[in-house]
Amino acid sequence: xxxxxxxxxxxxxxxxxxxxxxxxxxxxxxxxxxxxxxxxxxxxxxxxxxxxxxxxxxxxxxxxxxxxxxxxxxxxxxxxxxxxxxxxxxxxxxxxxxxxxxxxxxxxxxxxxxxxxxxxxxxxxxxxxxxxxxxxxxxxxxxxxxxxxxxxxxxxxxxxxxxxxxxxxxxxxxxxxxxxxxxxxxxxxxxxxxxxxxxxxxxxxxxxxxxxxxxxxxxxxxxxxxxxxxxxxxxxxxxxxxxxxxxxxxxxxxxxxxxxxxxxxxxxxxxxxxxxxxxxxxxxxxxxxxxxxxxxxxxxxxxxxxxxxxxxxxxxxxxxxxxxxxxxxxxxxxxxxxxxxxxxx
Numbered sequence: 001x002x003x004x005x006x007x008x009x010x011x012x013x014x015x016x017x018x019x020x021x022x023x024x025x026x027x028x029x030x031x032x033x034x035x036x037x038x039x040x041x042x043x044x045x046x047x048x049x050x051x052x053x054x055x056x057x058x059x060x061x062x063x064x065x066x067x068x069x070x071x072x073x074x075x076x077x078x079x080x081x082x083x084x085x086x087x088x089x090x091x092x093x094x095x096x097x098x099x100x101x102x103x104x105x106x107x108x109x110x111x112x113x114x115x116x117x118x119x120x121x122x123x124x125x126x127x128x129x130x131x132x133x134x135x136x137x138x139x140x141x142x143x144x145x146x147x148x149x150x151x152x153x154x155x156x157x158x159x160x161x162x163x164x165x166x167x168x169x170x171x172x173x174x175x176x177x178x179x180x181x182x183x184x185x186x187x188x189x190x191x192x193x194x195x196x197x198x199x200x201x202x203x204x205x206x207x208x209x210x211x212x213x214x215x216x217x218x219x220x221x222x223x224x225x226x227x228x229x230x231x232x233x234x235x236x237x238x239x240x241x242x243x244x245x246x247x248x249x250x251x252x253x254x255x256x257x258x259x260x261x262x263x264x265x266x267x268x269x270x271x272x273x274x275x276x277x278x279x280x281x282x283x284x285x286x287x288x289x290x291x292x293x294x295x296x297x298x299x300x301x302x303x304x305x306x307x308x309x310x311x312x313x314x315x316x317x318x319x320x321x322x323x324x325x326x327x328x329x330x331x332x333x334x335x336x337x338x339x340x341x342x343x344x345x
Contacts, residue, residue: 040307
């Protein structure tokens with residue numbers, strides 16, 4: 001089993017070597033967090049093994065016997081009229097085979113259409129949507145493997161594009177050691193047609209591939225769980241600096257500072273406080289987001305995120321706040337429940 005996993009991992013590394021630049025790929029909304037708890041973890045978490053079905057959006061290998069018959073609904077207000085939503089339902093067909101079906105979308109709001117003379121012609125909208133089907137199976141008592149297939153549709157005014165993406169994930173869970181780990185390759189796929197499909201010279205773009213590795217460790221005698229996620233491991237340079245923007249000469253100290261900054265851009269750090277099995281508080285720090293969204297020479301809390309959740313009666317409720325820039329906060333709300341509690345089997 002170990003050799004097989006190593007072989008698969010080597011194939012994943014080879015497949016992702018085609019990407020070498022930050023921000024490449026079509027359908028970037030696929031990288032947005034689905035759910036308040038995911039957002040509170042700094043944008044993603046691929047290790048958490050419990051009954052929160054929404055984590056299957058990030059890693060299909062997190063489906064389990066605990067997610068059977070669960071329904072999850074998520075809503076996010078990103079900026080002004082930009083809204084993100086998702087829904088997911090889990091269904092198990094055996095003790096080792098788990099599935100889930102979901103959808104997530106982003107609505108960019110309503111825009112005013114004008115011509116070259118600035119005359120208003122009306123309004124138009126822009127939306128992206130992905131439909132997901134997820135499958136997970138036990139490989140051993142501690143390992144699971146999952147795969148997601150997601151047809152993607154994009155509508156921008158009169159322009160349309162579609163594509164197909166896949167996620168492949170692995171999860172390791174050692175309940176005795178209170179340790180979990182995850183490996184996932186997200187958004188492997190292609191674009192069927194470009195937005196200007198009548199132009200034969202238009203090239204189809206690839207999806208925004210993201211190779212993630214993560215670990216989680218709960219303390220045995222304290223209500224704390226720590227998480228470290230490494231994302232975009234398929235490429236080192238996550239800056240948007242053009243080659244001619246780089247300084248001609250750099251001393252060793254400058255090179256070390258740049259390398260250190262680039263390493264931390266791949267990391268998301270998070271801590272959970274778990275005072276009760278039905279209540280949690282999360283705080284996280286995403287260094288890449290802080291570097292990209294902070295305003296130069298001004299203090300900023302971009303990159304940090306906070307969230308909390310609780311179980312009330314038959315419902316799990318989560319809420320998180322993500323500051324992107326000064327005066328620009330993203331609000332995330334999640335509701336989930338087990339339909340079995342309502343007599344629906």
